[in-house]
Amino acid sequence: xxxxxxxxxxxxxxxxxxxxxxxxxxxxxxxxxxxxxxxxxxxxxxxxxxxxxxxxxxxxxxxxxxxxxxxxxxxxxxxxxxxxxxxxxxxxxxxxxxxxxxxxxxxxxxxxxxxxxxxxxxxxxxxxxxxxxxxxxxxxxxxxxxxxxxxxxxxxxxxxxxxxxxxxxxxxxxxxxxxxxxxxxxxxxxxxxxxxxxxxxxxxxxxxxxxxxxxxxxxxxxxxxxxxxxxxxxxxxxxxxxxxxxxxxxxxxxxxxxxxxxx
Numbered sequence: 001x002x003x004x005x006x007x008x009x010x011x012x013x014x015x016x017x018x019x020x021x022x023x024x025x026x027x028x029x030x031x032x033x034x035x036x037x038x039x040x041x042x043x044x045x046x047x048x049x050x051x052x053x054x055x056x057x058x059x060x061x062x063x064x065x066x067x068x069x070x071x072x073x074x075x076x077x078x079x080x081x082x083x084x085x086x087x088x089x090x091x092x093x094x095x096x097x098x099x100x101x102x103x104x105x106x107x108x109x110x111x112x113x114x115x116x117x118x119x120x121x122x123x124x125x126x127x128x129x130x131x132x133x134x135x136x137x138x139x140x141x142x143x144x145x146x147x148x149x150x151x152x153x154x155x156x157x158x159x160x161x162x163x164x165x166x167x168x169x170x171x172x173x174x175x176x177x178x179x180x181x182x183x184x185x186x187x188x189x190x191x192x193x194x195x196x197x198x199x200x201x202x203x204x205x206x207x208x209x210x211x212x213x214x215x216x217x218x219x220x221x222x223x224x225x226x227x228x229x230x231x232x233x234x235x236x237x238x239x240x241x242x243x244x245x246x247x248x249x250x251x252x253x254x255x256x257x258x259x260x261x262x263x
Contacts, residue, residue, distance in 0.1 A: 052088035068197040071139040075193035080184040097127035111248035219263035
């Protein structure tokens with residue numbers, strides 16, 4: 001009897017021991033975690049700046065490409081400077097003088113001018129009849145001044161070297177001027193216009209670039225491909241000298257899209 005009781009107790013202990021070693025599995029259903037993607041909000045001011053910048057690029061892209069072909073100035077640099085100096089076309093100097101590049105009067109300037117606070121109070125800046133004249137004068141300004149000569153030894157698509165070179169040559173006093181130009185060029189991929197002008201773009205074949213069409217009055221004429229001062233003077237029965245005098249021209253150079261006073 002005692003043997004049976006001991007055996008029963010042993011078996012009971014054995015069963016309890018085995019049961020305690022079993023792992024209890026619990027089923028748990030995990031709810032999927034929803035990822036919330038928050039879109040970066042753009043301020044109204046930033047949105048307006050983006051739209052204004054896009055407008056400047058679209059309006060003057062052909063002019064910049066044409067100037068790169070004719071004057072060897074990178075289109076990306078021309079557009080970036082135009083955007084930066086004019087405040088994307090919204091700056092005071094741009095609005096009141098069509099001056100998109102902040103070009104000052106300097107010695108020898110005989111054209112119209114306005115006074116505007118810059119490095120000093122009420123400095124003299126050039127005034128143009130149309131923004132297209134400002135873009136042409138920008139090219140002439142860089143190509144006719146000896147301090148910028150070294151820039152034309154740079155690779156035409158090296159916009160970073162050009163940006164730094166403009167600062168080194170004294171175009172601007174802002175130490176961050178090169179980085180600002182580079183940031184604009186890379187943000188809006190303006191270097192693609194350099195590729196088009198150089199014929200290295202994969203998306204372009206053979207393109208003839210001309211300045212954008214501009215609505216002019218009966219007293220003005222828009223220069224087109226093949227025009228010369230002589231041909232224009234004959235067309236409107238005006239002497240070459242009078243034509244140059246009316247437009248404050250010191251030479252006979254013309255560019256496509258240039259606006260000339262004829263009356």
